[in-house]
Amino acid sequence: MPIEVADINKHFGKLHVLRDCSLSIRDGETITLLGASGCGKTTLLRCIAGFETPSSGKVVLGGEDVTRLPPNQRGVGFVFQNYALFPHMTVAENLAYGLRVRRADRSTRKAKVEEALALVSLTEFADRYPQSLSGGQQQRVAIARALVLRPKVLLLDEAFNALDAKLRVAMQIELRKIVKQVGITTICVTHDQTEALTISDRIAVMSKGQIDQFATPTEIYDTPTTAYVADFIGAANVLPAELAAKLPSLGARGSREDRMIVIRPENLTVRPTKGSEPLAGTIAFARITGPSVEYEVEAAERKLRVLVSRADHDMLDIGTPVALDVDKADACVAVSGSVEGSA
Amino acid sequence: MAASLVDKVMKGGGFWPAAPAFLYLVVFFIMPMAVLLAFGFVPIQRGTVQSANFTLEYLFDVLTDDLFWRVWWRSFYVGVLSTFFCFLFAYPLAYIHTLVGRRLQMVILILTVAPLLTSALVRTYAWLVILGGRRGVVNAVLMDLGLVSRPLRMLYSDFAVIVGMVQIHLPFMILPLITVLSSRDRKLEHASLGLGASRVRTFFRIVLPMSMPGIIAGTTIVFALSYTNFIIPQLLGGGGYTTVAVQVYEFIVVILDWNKGAILALLLLVSCFLFVLMITLAGNRMMRWTEAKA
């Protein structure tokens, strides 16, 4: 079911939490909301599910305007950030709850619950109460409780964050299979950029209640539109245009004053130097990451990250004076805004 | 020796910190109680024990007396009905308390607690004035409005007693319910709605069962208080209105038959304890999930 979010604003008292958020999500698509803590991801998700009413704007599910519809009439599956399992019901009863609401008969209920439990490998926990499960197990129950209803739209608020790395990947793959097979339109929320890059068709990067960019993972990585996006997805060196212009291969490209230039660490190069260079610095730190070396170079009063392959490069010692340049001028993009306040 | 005792008390651990309270309870509560109850099993006349011969005669007399069972039945249904109506009035109020803004919450809380600042006796007298005779508040209003031509007889009935009990014990039901309801996790209601359940279903399947600890606390307190109260039945029930508690008072203070009074007190105490136990056990069955804390 396609989801259309149009110009949503949300205020909590004086706090302006969502600013003109718009998303247009195709049927069966999986998208991820990515952004720093407190930027409004959960709030946006809650607006779509109906737990929160936007101050202005519209939510359209499958062509129907549901902005004023209560959550129990939207048919949206929701996995809460902190699970929200019913403590007075066993795991199986939790899963059966939504089926009971839909008046599924006993045998259907039993079959579906068992299937869902098997899916999240919790069959032997059917009769336990949620409090006696580990965080990761509770999270899987929460996912199963939403999936057992086969909703047309599934909203997952950091649904994998309590799982260990192995289980997380397994669950993501399983979820992706079901989502594709049933054709569920999915919105995930996460802090984890690798998770976002692996599971989503498109990513919406949010900052301070705004959607900065909504595009495919490669577009987000290769052509970020704001410094915030560049910095949030993958590592990035964000330099003022006039400073970037000092890089020999880059030259005057895009050196308009109000802009910033994003240079990925793998696109920067270093070579030892003795003379005076337009942009020189010293190696402050070096670290081997498998086939490449990562340097931290101090230049022009900032720290730049450089990633070079070890195959065609002798490792440089800390303190070595170096000259900086870029490999491919095309891969450097000009963006608006600054990175202050982001990690 | 003394120092080591102080040490033990201060360092906490086990029984010692409770020792002063325990001692106080033994001397001023358990011992007098035991003595009073023992009076039911030895012959007493004019306040002196006649002989130390243990006898079940008084207990037997009471239990085979039809009158006792009629009086007991009244104690019981007054207790049950008061508890029931307290719950009926308290639950919606406590629930509303959790929905409204801070200011209204304060108002509800103050209105709930305020009656506790006056003595229950005074409030019972107030009900006399409100419900009483032709010049009572209710009758005066009804007659002025022309709704009734003759004053209604409200005082000295089950109705008056239960009205009094409900009003006087209401705070003890409201407070535990407010506590448990306001600390509940609203996300669970959202989850229920998100799974397609209606608000009504969400209330009965999620909110109500989760508030069980408060319901049990409230009902046990209110039942125990109503079942054993003797002032309200005496004043609002009138002369001929007896409950077990009223009878205990009459036998011990008025008739000075301590044997029978002690037996009645014992029966009241033990049965009250049993009912409270039953409510708690039934409640615990419904709250097995609370034991599952990892």
Ligand SMILES: Nc1ncnc2c1ncn2[C@@H]1O[C@H](COP(=O)(O)OP(=O)(O)OP(=O)(O)O)[C@@H](O)[C@H]1O
């Ligand atoms: N019910 C509420 N009342 C007032 N402020 C709220 C409410 N819910 C959220 N906020 C505020 O809105 C902002 C966004 O919150 P939100 O929960 O959407 O963030 P988030 O992006 O999900 O963060 P996280 O990644 O930490 O979960 C925060 O500043 C938060 O304090």
Ligand SMILES: [Mg+2]
């Ligand atoms: Mg959140």
